[in-house]
Amino acid sequence: MIGQLLKLMAIKEGHQCEAVFSVAEGLEFLQREPVDIIFLDVLLPEGNGINSIPPILNSAPETDIVMLTGESSTQYIEKAFKAGATDYLIKPVNLERFSKVVGSLIKLKRKNNVQRQISREEIIGDSAKIKQCIEKVAQSSLGDANVLIQGETGTGKELFAKAIHANSGRAKNKYIIVDCTNLPVNLAESLLFGHDRGSFTGAEKAKKGLFELAHNGTIFLDEIGDLDLAIQKSLLRVLQEKKFRPLSTAYEVESDFRLVAATNRDLQAMVHQGTFRKDLYFRLQAFVISLPPLREREGDIERLVDHYLGIICEEKEMRPLEVGEDFMSALKAYEWPGNVRELVNVLQISVHKAMFDDRLTFYHLPQQLRMSKVVQDAEIRSPEPHVTPSGYNLTLPVHDGDGTLPKLKEVRKKTIDAMEQSYLHQLVMLSDNSAKTACKMSGLSRARLYELLNKHNLSLRGN
Ligand SMILES: Nc1ncnc2c1ncn2[C@@H]1O[C@H](COP(=O)(O)OP(=O)(O)OP(=O)(O)O)[C@@H](O)[C@H]1O
Incomplete structure (x- = not known):
């Protein structure tokens, strides 16, 4: 019933x-x-x-x-x-x-x-933080709201903007990218809104603006924080009314576009400084996707390495390279200020160096990555350093607890030995296994270098 x-x-x-x-x-x-x-x-x-x-x-x-x-x-x-x-x-x-x-x-x-069906385009990563951003792309694909994508340089803002368009109802129409960096005001006005013939020197023909061309599609304003205040004002009006007047014309053009904007700048701080319009900022806040820096994406480095290594090796017509543990742990220890873009560059450099090897190791990495790993390891090894007035970090020998200290001569020898060993260890890591580089870096003669390496049971790889 x-x-x-x-x-x-x-x-x-x-x-x-x-x-x-x-x-x-x-x-x-x-x-x-x-x-x-x-x-x-x-x-x-x-x-x-x-x-x-x-x-x-x-x-x-x-x-x-x-x-x-x-x-x-x-x-x-x-x-x-x-x-x-x-x-x-x-x-x-x-x-x-x-x-x-x-x-x-x-x-x-x-x-x-x-959400299940959205196309990730080329976005790689399964960390919880990146999944949240993908979910936001899915949500944004249901509606037509303007989207602001924030994130440090190289975090994939352009990639996400493309994914938003590709998953939206506008996917079959135009996707127009505008790089707002260093866009002079006059050029920006005519580029974005179009102009009539003769509206400025050199304007021999009337030209449609990018907002008009984006009709029924998506316009992506990359680095919106770089837009001049005068253009911000025009942009606000376009967002409110979806119509604008091309330069030197008496008519208005209507355009049904969707705006996706991106920035690696702190727009809120810019609003406080008076370099970004508050009203435009609030309009852009309606739907925000904040991309996390690579260092905060647990597990994504492995996925990205796997993906890009395959591509790079294929491009170079090489056999796929294996990834050594020391290579991966150095990648994970690094801060990645340039995020995924920097990771891709590092992989390209490392693959180039490993041209005749089967496996990527620590030694194939660029110096700044090796350095950061060495510094991190050193910090882990000496948890409570004592900083001397000359600026050196020293871990003093601990006394036995009976109120006495070991003889200074003994301490001096042990300290020098430990310092030497730590120094040489870092020298080996950073010198690309080249005795010439190691001598240049350390100021040691070749004979003295080998003598010290021998003393501390160290060697340059391949020597
Ligand atoms: N999640 C990701 N998966 C795969 N590739 C990525 C990812 N994120 C970024 N990349 C790649 O890293 C590079 C930089 O990405 P993108 O240009 O989208 O970054 P951005 O945040 O717009 O940088 P910028 O602020 O400097 O313009 C591109 O080659 C892109 O393909």
């Missing part, structure tokens, strides 16, 4: 609906067809409906289960939620509550479906 009633309500709301009268019948139905929502009564011929939640979710994990309970059996609600139900309705069910529950669940499902 309740089944038939809900079926009528669902059909009235424009949904397809089937009523079944036992769990067995329901499970059989699920084998044949996917179902978005199941209304499950607590009281079933087979017993308590809550017990059938696990087998239902086993065979249809994507389905939402809404429990139907009587006023007197609300004590089952908590148990039903624990078993995996999504919501509940109390009988007798009224149409308003029914359509609210169904409406929200269907909306959520559509949203999730879009």
